[in-house]
Amino acid sequence: MAIRNIRIFGDEVLNKECRPITEVTKKIKILVEDMLETMYDSNGVGLAAPQVGILKQLVVIDVSPECDDPIVLINPEIIETSGTQTGEEGCLSLPGKSGTVTRPNYVKVKAFDLDMNEIELEGEGLLARAFCHEIDHLHGHLYTEKVEGELHSTQQEG
């Protein structure tokens, strides 16, 4: 495993559409391990492949307090949402910044796991926010497009 270099806001790779994954190769498995290590090392709750310069539809998320519940999503799609939540959001590609973003409070996601089995996952609160934020990355979108008011300085990153 290795920590990868996180691309920072302004890098054009963050504004590109990612390609779906058709096969989980050894290279993809190594990428997943590296992305998890990179996310944990940066104290983030999620990381999308374009943030490490790879234009593939892959995200890792872990919102557990103990950082022991990793979620890996291949080709994820939001299939259902309900409610709203308004709160602080950050991004590892904008270190030290956060802003207020409104997201659905409940999100259901369809994706594939590392065996390319189709899975469905549901999330509320922080997990729902992480699903939205990370899936936006796969389509070249950053939370700065949705932020209400100004970005501010913070220690919290996501």
Ligand code: ZN
């Ligand atoms: Zn982000």
